[in-house]
Amino acid sequence: MAKGRNGANDNAGSGRSLTAYVAEFMTRTRAADIPADVMHLGKFSMEFCMAILLIERKAGLTEFTDRVVNRRDVQKLIGKIEFGVHPEAEAAGYEKMTTIIDIELADGRRISGRADFGKGSPANPMSDEELSGKFRECAAWGKLPKANAGKVVDMVFNLEKLKSIRELTRLLAIGTNSRLARHTRKR
Numbered sequence: 001m002a003k004g005r006n007g008a009n010d011n012a013g014s015g016r017s018l019t020a021y022v023a024e025f026m027t028r029t030r031a032a033d034i035p036a037d038v039m040h041l042g043k044f045s046m047e048f049c050m051a052i053l054l055i056e057r058k059a060g061l062t063e064f065t066d067r068v069v070n071r072r073d074v075q076k077l078i079g080k081i082e083f084g085v086h087p088e089a090e091a092a093g094y095e096k097m098t099t100i101i102d103i104e105l106a107d108g109r110r111i112s113g114r115a116d117f118g119k120g121s122p123a124n125p126m127s128d129e130e131l132s133g134k135f136r137e138c139a140a141w142g143k144l145p146k147a148n149a150g151k152v153v154d155m156v157f158n159l160e161k162l163k164s165i166r167e168l169t170r171l172l173a174i175g176t177n178s179r180l181a182r183h184t185r186k187r
Contacts, residue, residue: 016108018077020050021086021100023093051077060134061141092116128157143174 026046051074052063068074092098096116103111117123119130126134132153139149148171155168162168 015080015106016104017080017082018050018054018104019082019084019102020046021084021089021102022046023089023098024085025094026089026097026099027083027085045078046083047078047081048074050081060137062137097121132157144172148172 048069049059052059052068054077055073056063062068086098086100089098089100097118098114098116100114101112105111115124120126135153136146136149139152140146144152152168152171155162155171159168
């Protein structure tokens, strides 16, 4: 398959359909239920999350924007995504966030999969590398200098060696005029 943005699959939207089966409580936010004049709210829909994961292979803060939600390829794929309640997912309850995926490819082949716990849950934890990558992305989105973000990651992974938590909080302050930065410099 051809690779696109960030190594993603250019053919992500070429399948016939994608159906995600979940427990009933997970079906409450759907792109189909969002009025066209507020489509920017689609970024809060399960259909959008599935579409952007298929297209970009990630769903971070930079993907949850009106510009991305309204991209033609994203909207096309959202239109191919259906949600339904599956008895197995329903029976798993709130303790598990069971999702069963069924994809029908353009050539008629089917690909199916199941997950009981999302990445980052206690049952399926992130690796240190994944966790630090997620933090760095959030920090960049929040305009934290890259050097500070790297130091924060190092400090957090070695928290027991930190002499004062002020070392860490100082790095998290944005801009030299922030109240926190001024306060921690005085001490």
